[in-house]
Amino acid sequence: MNSKILNIILVLLIGILIFQNQAPSTQQDINTDNPLSIQTEKKTYPLQKTVGVKINNNTNKNIQLTFKCPNSPFQAVQIQNGTTTPIETSTKLNCENNNVKNGFTSMIPPQNKRVLKLDYHSNQLFENLGSYKLQASYEYEGKRYQLETNEFEIESPGFFRSLWMNFFYKPVYNALIALIGLMPGQNLGLGIIILTLIIRTLLFHPNQKALSGQKKMQEIQPKLEAIRKKHKDNQQLMAMETLKVWQEAKVNPFSSCLPMLIQFPILIAIFYVVQAGINPDKQVLLYNFISQIQLDQIQTQFLGLLDMTERNLFVLPIIVGLLQFIQLKTAMPSMSGTSSGNSTNQAIQKNMVYFMPALIAVFTASLPSGVGLYWATSTLFGIGQQTYINRKK
Numbered sequence: 001m002n003s004k005i006l007n008i009i010l011v012l013l014i015g016i017l018i019f020q021n022q023a024p025s026t027q028q029d030i031n032t033d034n035p036l037s038i039q040t041e042k043k044t045y046p047l048q049k050t051v052g053v054k055i056n057n058n059t060n061k062n063i064q065l066t067f068k069c070p071n072s073p074f075q076a077v078q079i080q081n082g083t084t085t086p087i088e089t090s091t092k093l094n095c096e097n098n099n100v101k102n103g104f105t106s107m108i109p110p111q112n113k114r115v116l117k118l119d120y121h122s123n124q125l126f127e128n129l130g131s132y133k134l135q136a137s138y139e140y141e142g143k144r145y146q147l148e149t150n151e152f153e154i155e156s157p158g159f160f161r162s163l164w165m166n167f168f169y170k171p172v173y174n175a176l177i178a179l180i181g182l183m184p185g186q187n188l189g190l191g192i193i194i195l196t197l198i199i200r201t202l203l204f205h206p207n208q209k210a211l212s213g214q215k216k217m218q219e220i221q222p223k224l225e226a227i228r229k230k231h232k233d234n235q236q237l238m239a240m241e242t243l244k245v246w247q248e249a250k251v252n253p254f255s256s257c258l259p260m261l262i263q264f265p266i267l268i269a270i271f272y273v274v275q276a277g278i279n280p281d282k283q284v285l286l287y288n289f290i291s292q293i294q295l296d297q298i299q300t301q302f303l304g305l306l307d308m309t310e311r312n313l314f315v316l317p318i319i320v321g322l323l324q325f326i327q328l329k330t331a332m333p334s335m336s337g338t339s340s341g342n343s344t345n346q347a348i349q350k351n352m353v354y355f356m357p358a359l360i361a362v363f364t365a366s367l368p369s370g371v372g373l374y375w376a377t378s379t380l381f382g383i384g385q386q387t388y389i390n391r392k393k
Helices: 003-022 098-102 159-182 188-202 204-219 221-230 235-248 257-276 280-285 315-336 343-366 369-391
Strands: 036-040 044-046 052-057 063-066 075-080 083-086 105-108 113-117 130-140 143-148 152-155
Touching: 036 130, 036 143, 052 105, 105 113, 159 188, 159 257, 159 280, 188 204, 188 257, 188 369, 204 221, 204 369, 221 235, 257 369, 315 343, 315 369, 343 369
Parallel strands: 044 152
Antiparallel strands: 036 052, 052 113, 063 105, 075 083, 075 130, 130 143, 130 152
């Protein structure tokens, strides 16, 4: 597994994330007398997992819903022993922020549905285990209607989610907030840069080992290609000769996989942390020693040019795309400069040099600027590390 494969997996995961958060649902539900009906995406949610509500349009007209920021779009009630208890929230949000605004509006096409994620309220509404329902009222064509979801459960997280949250996501998230708290002005952009540099520095040695292993493998590639051609009809002899070349070059083809696998969940965690931005609803995730930091007080403007929580459609995506292109070009001599036989592989690599930067630029434009800043910082660090590897004898 090399850094290109790691990048591809990251891009695919981001694509899945974007699709899940933005793609409309097309499954049709049974119409009711109420123009709208609501139901939760799932019947059970692990603690601290964002609850999603499917809003179904049972009419033949578009329905525009606008909820009052910063209040929760729905009233949550907890059900205990047959009685319901309303839950109050006091979320502090910047209702002028475009990303926040998008979480409080929804256009639902005729006979279709939209999923509204309670990103800014889930942790406050569902901080305890148990049974819940969501309720709301709205006005349509001069009449007021009441809505209520199915009953759903908030349960203890499973083993793998607990592992992910407690050993990857929460440590990275708290590290970011702690760094921001130490800075004058509590700037999110500076926190992202410093956290990215710290993590890349901590992962420098395993990544260096992986890159060095890749370089050695690329240097002996012509010999391996010659062995494949010479013994293409004798798989046993091909394997023996290949193993001999590996031993002579002191190369383990799997040595680069472990360092990549170690850093992969950490890089994924920092991506999700940055992508979520500074959401006051995540105050519950802070460790006690930094719990005094108020997330709504963090400065999201970076250098007075970019809001880290909003999308930047042109400048930042172009910068990220160019940096990714430079990183791939920097890696190209070590990837293909010593290879002479596998023209198909070389063609794929050359196409990837142009395809990957364009794809990453598109994703950057569709996500908050904080993700782009993280990606730019990480890529710039990677360029320096790859350059060092290329010059190392």
